[in-house]
Amino acid sequence: MEYRYISDVKPKDLMFIAMLRTYRSFIGVINVVFTVAMIMLTVHFWSQTGGFIRTLMLIGCFLFPVIQPLAIYGRSVKQLENLPGRVELMFDDNGVHVDSEGKHEDIKWNKISNAIKQTNMIVVMSDATHGYMLTNRILGDEKEEFYEFLCKKIRK
Numbered sequence: 001m002e003y004r005y006i007s008d009v010k011p012k013d014l015m016f017i018a019m020l021r022t023y024r025s026f027i028g029v030i031n032v033v034f035t036v037a038m039i040m041l042t043v044h045f046w047s048q049t050g051g052f053i054r055t056l057m058l059i060g061c062f063l064f065p066v067i068q069p070l071a072i073y074g075r076s077v078k079q080l081e082n083l084p085g086r087v088e089l090m091f092d093d094n095g096v097h098v099d100s101e102g103k104h105e106d107i108k109w110n111k112i113s114n115a116i117k118q119t120n121m122i123v124v125m126s127d128a129t130h131g132y133m134l135t136n137r138i139l140g141d142e143k144e145e146f147y148e149f150l151c152k153k154i155r156k
Helices: 011-023 026-048 051-081 136-154
Strands: 003-007 087-092 095-100 103-108 114-117 121-125 131-135
Touching (some): 011 121
16 A cells, blocks of 8 residues: 655644644643633733733733634744755655655654554654654545554554
C-alpha cells in the first residue's frame, strides 16, 4: 500500500495544535480559572474604580480568551516562514519518504515514534519533538484508512 500527500500546513493548523496542547494541560485550567476570576472581579469592582484600573481589568479579562490566541496565531505565521514551502510525503511498506526543496529523506518505520490522530489532522512523529502534519484537507476520505495503516506499521 502506498499513500502520497503534499503537506499544506496553514497558520491556523499550528495554532490549533498549540491551543489544544495548552488547554489540555494544567496551564489551560489555570487560564480558565484566571479568566473567570478576572471577569468576576471586574463585574464586582467596575463601579468603584477609575479609568486606568478599568483598563487593566479589561486587559486581564481578555488576556487568555483573546490576546493569547492572537499571539499564538502570530507565532504560527512566523514559524511557517521557517518551514520548507512544499513537502511531499510518501508512505509505503518501507517507511516514510520525504521530498522537500530538492532534498530527499527516507525514514524507516522503526524510527517513527508515533501517529497522533486529532479531529482535524494526523501528526506523524519522526521523533519526540518533530513531526509531519497532515490535515483533513489533505487526507480527505482516506483519513481513517491511512491512520490504520500508520498504526500497523508503527506498532510492528
